[in-house]
Amino acid sequence: MPDVTINRSAVKHSALAALSGLLSGYTALAVAELIASFVRPQAGPVTAVGGAAIDRTPAPVKDFAIRHFGSDDKLVLQLGIVATLGLLALLLGWFALRHRRTGAAGVLVFGVLGAAAALTRPDASGPLDALPSLVGAAAGAAVLYLLVGRLPRPATGAGATGPGGAGVGGAGVGGAGVGGAGVGGAGVAGRVDRRGFLLVAGATAVVATGAGALGRTLGARHGQGAVASRAAVRLPAPASPAAPVPARAALRIPGISPFTTPNADFYRVDTALVVPKVDADTWRLRLHGKGVARPRTYSYQELLGRDLIERDVTLTCVSNEVGGPYVGTARWLGVRLADLLREAGVRPPSRGGPADQLVARSVDGMTLGSPVEDVMDGRDAMLAVGMNGEPLPFDHGFPVRMLVPGLYGYVSACKWIQDIELTTFDAYDPYWVRRSWARRAPIKTQARIDTPKPFARPPAGTTVMVGGVAWAQHRGIRRVEVRIDDGPWQDADLADQDTVDTWRQWSFPWRTTPGGHTLTVRATDGAGHLQTDRRTPTIPDGADGWHSVFVTPG
Numbered sequence: 001m002p003d004v005t006i007n008r009s010a011v012k013h014s015a016l017a018a019l020s021g022l023l024s025g026y027t028a029l030a031v032a033e034l035i036a037s038f039v040r041p042q043a044g045p046v047t048a049v050g051g052a053a054i055d056r057t058p059a060p061v062k063d064f065a066i067r068h069f070g071s072d073d074k075l076v077l078q079l080g081i082v083a084t085l086g087l088l089a090l091l092l093g094w095f096a097l098r099h100r101r102t103g104a105a106g107v108l109v110f111g112v113l114g115a116a117a118a119l120t121r122p123d124a125s126g127p128l129d130a131l132p133s134l135v136g137a138a139a140g141a142a143v144l145y146l147l148v149g150r151l152p153r154p155a156t157g158a159g160a161t162g163p164g165g166a167g168v169g170g171a172g173v174g175g176a177g178v179g180g181a182g183v184g185g186a187g188v189a190g191r192v193d194r195r196g197f198l199l200v201a202g203a204t205a206v207v208a209t210g211a212g213a214l215g216r217t218l219g220a221r222h223g224q225g226a227v228a229s230r231a232a233v234r235l236p237a238p239a240s241p242a243a244p245v246p247a248r249a250a251l252r253i254p255g256i257s258p259f260t261t262p263n264a265d266f267y268r269v270d271t272a273l274v275v276p277k278v279d280a281d282t283w284r285l286r287l288h289g290k291g292v293a294r295p296r297t298y299s300y301q302e303l304l305g306r307d308l309i310e311r312d313v314t315l316t317c318v319s320n321e322v323g324g325p326y327v328g329t330a331r332w333l334g335v336r337l338a339d340l341l342r343e344a345g346v347r348p349p350s351r352g353g354p355a356d357q358l359v360a361r362s363v364d365g366m367t368l369g370s371p372v373e374d375v376m377d378g379r380d381a382m383l384a385v386g387m388n389g390e391p392l393p394f395d396h397g398f399p400v401r402m403l404v405p406g407l408y409g410y411v412s413a414c415k416w417i418q419d420i421e422l423t424t425f426d427a428y429d430p431y432w433v434r435r436s437w438a439r440r441a442p443i444k445t446q447a448r449i450d451t452p453k454p455f456a457r458p459p460a461g462t463t464v465m466v467g468g469v470a471w472a473q474h475r476g477i478r479r480v481e482v483r484i485d486d487g488p489w490q491d492a493d494l495a496d497q498d499t500v501d502t503w504r505q506w507s508f509p510w511r512t513t514p515g516g517h518t519l520t521v522r523a524t525d526g527a528g529h530l531q532t533d534r535r536t537p538t539i540p541d542g543a544d545g546w547h548s549v550f551v552t553p554g
């Protein structure tokens, strides 16, 4: 049964070669991680390629990912990248068995791609950013070259073993030709120093794991200055405090979203694979651009030393589907943005100012554009430093973020802000606008049923409290109505309104009857506009439509 023997050893060698590829990829990533810990954690290949992938993802896919993976979308992306690299590494290893040099060179090509991604990130800090990918790939290529060198080339000596050899050789394109040049006789199954191979492979795995772990440990030190600077912050008392949240703004009904969203539960939406850790002591904010008579730069302490306002504001993401989770309310502390603009000589378009768009730029290169008119129309647009009594959490933009009540996050709520430029909507399209989202995006009126949950089975013949939240920031909520199946619209009980910039809780006692029922809710904003029932997708300027849940009392 020579065929079987040959096939078996050929398969074994292919498997070992593929394993070599995997080890090569593993070593490359681990070494890259180690080098990145000296350069910049964000310059690592997975982060850089992930960031580049995020920027190039078509808007509908990204929107899908945000909605379906929620805040786990980045983990899913990184796992996807690692899995893809793993697969490519297996293939490269298998290929290297026949073309050792070319296979190793293939690893280097991936290094160059990773380096290119790192160099072209908007937050790239210079040529050093290429180093992690390049050094990692060099290590990976060396590992592949050495490991595969310990394996026999396929088909080489196969002819001597029997007729099956032709079949095996034929499996690889040009395998016979290459094999001819191979290490003489290495193809004989018995010649493989399997123990030697496994020893080297094992040692490689151990060293690579050590390098990766060391990289992680060293990398964790990068944010330490920022963490210390945040820990040292003492937020001053606001010159203009928020009134206490009215007791009757929060209904005591289990299942309704709490009026104030705790920081730990506040939704997070951004493109940052690594959360920027900005040191407040060295942070600066630059204000400049069209019509800025007195451009200037602010430090964190300068902002804290000004009169601060404290406001409850509900923030919403444009990617929030009808009934979705990307909305939350916090008590924010910050500097009134219009004051800074006025001091710098900025006038809104309605008073003859030449700039109609304010572009905020973050330390990680994100850009968001807000109408100057909205920022200066008297609403509480602010540069926030505090969130629910704490300095901003890193996830939510420490040290400073922007907020404009009434506008979706992507056109107003720049986290980790470092630059404000006055310009025009004609002259500049920020990040999401370049990806087919609307230039202007006021928040649409929405109502959400928080309880009962979809497909709940409450007891029949009892009174169940239906409840949730409704929002129409900067217009307020005037009315919420509920409908059971195709029945008449009935007024829900409204909790007190905190401010027009916050959501409003509502409830509706429902006498349950057995069988499936659809509960639907709709809201009317403070201007008297009933929200439309026309379902529209989130792209380009926010989802519209009525939220409903299907439940089955029984």
Ligand SMILES: Nc1nc2c(c(=O)[nH]1)N[C@H]1C(S)=C(S)[C@@H](COP(=O)(O)O)O[C@H]1N2
Pocket (backbone or CB within 6 Å): 266, 267, 268, 269, 270, 271, 272, 315, 316, 317, 318, 362, 363, 364, 366, 395, 396, 397, 408, 409, 410, 413, 414, 415, 416
């Ligand atoms: N730097 C930066 N700021 C950003 C974003 C981002 O990706 N990067 N995303 C925006 C979007 S789309 C939203 S909805 C809000 C979300 O703020 P949160 O994560 O604090 O809830 O931040 C905005 N600010």
Ligand SMILES: [Mo]
Pocket (backbone or CB within 6 Å): 269, 316, 317, 318, 319, 408, 409, 410
């Ligand atoms: Mo968003």
